[in-house]
Amino acid sequence: MGPAGPLSVRDTVSTDSPTPVPAPIISVFGSSRCKKQSQPYRLAQQLGAALGQAGFRVASGGYGGVMEAVSRGASEAGAKVIGVVYDANPAKANRWVQEKILVPNWEERLMQLITLGNGYVACPGGTGTLVELAVAWEMLNKGLLASKPLVALDEFWRPVVEQVQKAEQAGLGSATGEELVYMAGSVPAAVEFLRNNLSPPPAPR
Numbered sequence: 679m680g681p682a683g684p685l686s687v688r689d690t691v692s693t694d695s696p697t698p699v700p701a702p703i704i705s706v707f708g709s710s711r712c713k714k715q716s717q718p719y720r721l722a723q724q725l726g727a728a729l730g731q732a733g734f735r736v737a738s739g740g741y742g743g744v745m746e747a748v749s750r751g752a753s754e755a756g757a758k759v760i761g762v763v764y765d766a767n768p769a770k771a772n773r774w775v776q777e778k779i780l781v782p783n784w785e786e787r788l789m790q791l792i793t794l795g796n797g798y799v800a801c802p803g804g805t806g807t808l809v810e811l812a813v814a815w816e817m818l819n820k821g822l823l824a825s826k827p828l829v830a831l832d833e834f835w836r837p838v839v840e841q842v843q844k845a846e847q848a849g850l851g852s853a854t855g856e857e858l859v860y861m862a863g864s865v866p867a868a869v870e871f872l873r874n875n876l877s878p879p880p881a882p883r
Contacts, residue, residue, distance in 0.1 A: 701880045703735045703760065704872060705795030707810035708744025709803035718802045719747045721832060721865070725799060726751025728869045733880030737762065737794050739787060740771040740778065744801045749774035756883055762790045788813060797827040797872045799862075802834040811835065811859075818858050827875040829860045829868045836861055 706725065712718040726748035729736050736752035738745040740761020749759045753774040761775035764787070768778050779794075781787045792798075792814055800811040811830065817823045830839065839859050845851045862868035873879045 699878075701733055701735050701758070702796035702876050703737050703794050704729050704797050704799060705737045705791040706744065706748045706799045706801060707738075707791070707803065707807050707814075708748070708801030709807060710739070710741055710743040710745060711804070712743045712747075712802075714747075718744060722747035722801050723751040724865045725801065725831065725868065726753075726757075727755045728865045729872075730755025730757030731883050732869050732873060733757075733882050734872070735760065737791055739763070739791065740775050742772060744803065744807075746772040746774070748801070760794065762787050762794070792817065792823070795826065796876055797829070799829045799831050799868055799872075800835060801831050808838070811838075815858055819852060827860065827872050828858060829862050829871055831862050831865070831868050833861075833863065835859075 706722070708722055709718060712722075722744040726736055728751075729748075730752040735758040736748060737760040738748055740749070740763040745761070749761065749772050753759045753776065759774055759776045760779060761771045761777070762779045762781060763771045763775075765780035765782055768780055771778055779790060781790055788810055791810070798814050800807060811828075814823075814828055818826065818828060830836070839861060842851065860871050862871060
C-alpha cells in the first residue's frame with residue numbers, strides 16, 4: 679500500500695483559522711513480540727481505538743505485536759495510521775497501516791517516530807521499547823525537543839521511572855522523573871493526559 683491520499687475532514691482539527699490543521703500524531707512504542715489475545719496486545723488495541731476516537735492520528739513502527747494492535751485499534755476507530763518501516767521490507771507492514779514512511783535503518787526509524795510525534799506513549803515491551811522511551815525522555819530532558827507529553831502506559835515502566843528518581847535523589851541526574859514521564863494506569867488516563875497537554879487538542883470523532 680502506498681502513501682495515503684489527501685487528508686480527509688476526519689484527519690484535521692478545526693480551529694478559528696479558515697484553514698484546518700492536521701490532527702496531532704501520537705507515536706506509540708511497544709513490543710513487536712506480543713501475541714494476539716495477550717494482555718499487552720489487547721491493551722495496545724484499546725489504546726489505538728481510544729486515540730482514534732479522541733481525534734489523534736497514530737504512528738508506530740508499523741509491524742507486529744503492539745504496533746499491529748495499536749494500528750488496528752486506531753484504524754477501526756477511523757483514524758489515520760502511519761507506519762515507519764524499513765525500506766528493505768515495506769511489504770511486511772501490518773495491514774492496518776495506511777501510510778508508510780520508509781527508512782533505511784533502526785536509528786532513523788526511531789528518530790522519525792520521535793520527530794513525527796506530537797506526543798508519545800510507551801506500552802509494555804523489551805529492550806527496544808526501553809531505548810525508545812529513554813531516547814524520547816532524554817531528548818525532552820536535554821531540551822532537544824519542544825515540550826511534548828510522554829506517557830508510560832500501565833504499571834510496566836514504573837520501576838524504571840522510580841529507579842531514575844532514585845538516581846536523581848542521589849545526585850546522579852537532573853530532576854526529570856515523573857516531571858517528564860506521566861505514569862498512566864489506564865488507557866482513558868493516558869488519552870486524557872495527551873488531550874490536556876496538547877495545544878490545540880484534537881477534535882473528537
